[in-house]
Amino acid sequence: MGTDLVLSDFEPTVRFKDTLAVSPDGRFFAYVDDALGQFNLAVRPMSGGGPRYLTSYSGSTARAVSWHPDGRSLLHIADTGGNEAYQLYLVDVETGVRTALTDAPGSAFHPAIGDPFSPDGKLLAYAGNDRNPADQDVLVRDLVSGEVRRVFDRGGRVYAGHWSPDGTRLTVTEWRGATTDRVVHVVHVDDGRIERLTPEDTAATFQIGPWLPGGDGVLVLTDLGRDLAGLAVLDVATRELTWIDQPVWDVEEVALSRDGSTLAWLVNVDGASQLKVRDLATGRDRPVPALPPGHAAQLRLTADGRRVVVRMSTPTVPWNVLSVDLDSGEQAWLTDARPAVDASVFVEPVLVRYPARDGTTVPAYLYRPPSPGDEVPVVVAIHGGPPTQERPTYSNDGLFQYLASRGVAVLAPNIRGSSGYGLAYQRAVHRDWGGIDLSDLDDAARYLKDQPWVGRLGLLGRSYGGFAVLSCVSRLPEHDWAAAVAWCAPSNLVTFTRSQPPTWRTQVAIMVGDPDTDTEFLTGRSPFTHADRIRAPLFLIQGANDPRVPRPESDQIVARLRGRGIGVRYDIYPDEGHVFGRSENQHRAHADAAEFLLKHLKKC
Template sequence: MRSMAEYRDFEPTVRFRPALALSPDGTRLAYIDDAQGQFHVAVQSLDGGPPRHLTRDLGESAWHVAWHPDGRSLFYNADTDGNEHHQLYLVDADTGDTTALTHSPDVTFRPAFGAPFSPDGRLLAYAGADRTPTDQDVLVRDLPTGEVRRVYAGGGRVYAGHWSPDGTRLTVIDLRGATTDQVISVLSLNDGHLTRLTPAGDTAAYLPGPWLPDGSGVLVLTSAGSDATGLAVLDATTGALTWLDTPPWDVEDVALSGDGHILAWLVNADGASHLRLRDLTTGSDLPTPTLPDGAAQKLTLSTDGSTIIMLMATPTRPTNVLVVDRHTGTTRWLTDARPAADPATFVEPEAIYIPAPDGHTVPAFLYRPRTTEPVGVVVAVHGGPPVQERPDYSNDGLFQFLVSHGVAVLAPNIRGSLGYGLAWQTAVHRDWGGVDLDDLDAVVDHLKQQPWVDPDRIGLVGRSYGGFVVLSAVSRLPEHRWAAAVAWCGPANLLTFSRAQPPSWRTQVAILVGDPDTDAEFLLARSPTTHADRITAPLFIIQGANDMRVPREESDQIVQRLRDRGVEVRYDIYPDEGHVFGKRTNQTRARSDAAEFLIAHLTRPVS
């Protein structure tokens, strides 16, 4: 077997969480990286120079960061060993001294969608299920006094959104159906009055952005009346929509300069991020700098809108902080996370479209080794399901590593994926293991018809929902004679999986997967455990012991079924991880072991 160090050559030197915050004076950028072995808050001058890490607890992993308006401290939230029971903290920007704001280790607190601090810096908005596990309320903390007010307790899974410019109102968002059914309201902090802005009975995606500077409306990303997500202004009194952009692809992020003049947004065109700009004072679109071909996130603007910042990844460059000068159009990388391997040896993915039996086509990205010999292929299924495989440095270099060893990777966006319209995304609601598995079946049939593919060496890898698809494929599509499969924290029994979800998530799970009380027979019929006796493929299962989304019992069940039959299955449990691995050593080991397992089964022995 090859050594773990080989995958390390392809792994980024630093990984980033999707979190960016520009200091109020525009001179320093805060982000979260794992340069210290765990995800911690770092601050770096926007002019360059080394970052300074403010948090240090190796048991805790930071997720979100925001500057206090006075520029002297930052907010962050963190969990312990991946348990996702996030607690809230303030950390001094100079000394790193930390103050805990919450002290409930069995409760999850979640920051506001926008900047959590009120404009004057006195109040902090967040959400938590501390009153009852079944509901997530909106809370506001008075920082000088420590007083906490429960400003919304109407039931549901409700989040704080964005503060109005005068600090008297707060948008709140009720996530009723994951990414496809949200309700936005405006809450008055003065009298507690709640005004619903989105129409009653309208099932659509609504993601609130910043307020307009005069407080008359809220920027919103919405699929109202469309299959794609557009950009609009939601009137803060009447709820009337005024459209700003309705491209054929999804608008995926929006940001407004601090002075309210420059609007920026990202359009996801077949996986690649395109930047658009507008001057709100004149209503005119502005010249748009060209981004590298790849995927961007966490769009951030300086106060005057002259500087645009984002996290950006390309197929051959890992995620880094990209800084764009709006006036000159020039771009520069503030951070320099890179693999040790030579990027010149990497391959660019090819966008392909595979026919499905019902007349649709399945979008996919193909990473193919530079050889004329038939090769093995790994079909890589993303998590979610409302996630999208994109042209970036996917899976921290795992794809490029496999290709370097002569194994191709095909990463499809089967139904359920983001980025191809609401109908495509919602096709798997209450149909996990249905149309998505049909799409995967069509993808594999297509591969077997290609002259460059060895049909006896096709394997699978998937994480979370992708792990469920992998387990479904090896148990329900055994005719493909899978050469190997890796399932990372994948649900194996949809009935027990649904019953195990946190109480505040159960309404959403019933919509997305099924109701365990009324759909038990259906959920069992679609569960890989029900069909486990048909599994013959070499299988490797990876699981975090503290996973609250896909509990360890899910992996235990499928492993036990196989071992009872005398079928060999490798099962690696990480005792100090949850659903999203936070420790760098664990992430490296898991990906390296998965890659070595796949390479061993999908390449022919050297003679």
């Protein structure tokens, strides 16, 4: 089955970045794709038609797009060569003329989480670490005079949130300690006063959403008093929390129409996205059609609240932009990224749950090809993060579907540390990298070996997933892994934690460990320490400019293995960082990884 197919047959015609903006008049949407060979900013009409590109980057990556309230310009950020030193730019929608708003190559800037522009369009809110590399402040720029004020500079890692309807206040989210402890403040922009809205004595996640139309409350996604995130209103005067939705799954995104009429939110139901909509005039939920069974993100509403726009992917449909008409219920794909291969070759993943040794059941998506009486090799694919989640999407740009077409199954587990299954499940891996997570992967291998149809086992992972791959081959060699691919993988937790960007170090110390006080523990959990036990064929992929997992993480374990005379393939991409931007590089890395796995798993 599928032996004449190659990976490029499965790759989508374009890839999309995780950003989306709808014009104030609802006639256009802006996004970022790599049709030009690198990620660039494009605009399309909602009514249909092709893209018009407003940037032409070849060495930079555009991200985080927002529309100015007057509809005439777009804000975005871009870095160079994957270095993540993001700078802010305004682009004229008609002429494509770009204006740099920041110019500090050693610093990184991030636009506000909500609409970064004040309602009157005169002010721009963003965060940056230009004052001190270890501190991320909130800044407000006057777009007329160019004056920049630092409105929140208490240290730590903070982000601008949402402007109040009258433009006098700005919410700010402060990441304190672990990523699951976030505090909400309100800054009075005129006089600089700062008020804390969330409780002083309770650690909880507060993901801030828009203000209510009257300016008396802020929408938040929070797990306060819960193990899962619900949707609530936080009263800015009384600090009281009023729940809107408390499902048995996480609420993960919320949007409010500019006219204040319509509220929409997404619920993560076992990895699949469920859309909910409420008419704020009546207080009643509106009937909405079910989304395609997959993952929706970047939830947006048109200004009049009549249409929802999201990025959407399913296991057989690559990421595209989807529109939902809330009056008619009609759904329409606004973009058409697709693979060349006929969809008849695709397999639908099955959500399985395998037992862990402590009684927990671990969810995983299994992509199993038809196997009439034959043993099937299986790749255990481990997601990054760790607080992310394997979901029913066209994963890894079709790589899973390609492997299945070549007779190789993929098991993509959500081991402890994954998001989507509650706070306790996610926090289980804090300061325990290579502990409970590795135990879950050990149990995944044992589960697979108990299946009569399973043959050789391989491994694939990127970032934290790459660390997990290296941990498996170095600390669980008894599973006789047939092949392993690790992409941008931490190998030494001491050097890895010491190398983190300054604004991340507090969170990394809590989530992974402190390299100064936990040296012995981190050394013991490092794949580098156990490298002498590696006997599986190994392929490492590394971006030379990666600021999150710097190149020495791969260099040192490769040197250790080659010093023992152990062959290891090592590909370095000189013009890439942690997330590859250039289309040709992404294709080459995926294709080489796939062929490496196929060669060793199928002995062909």
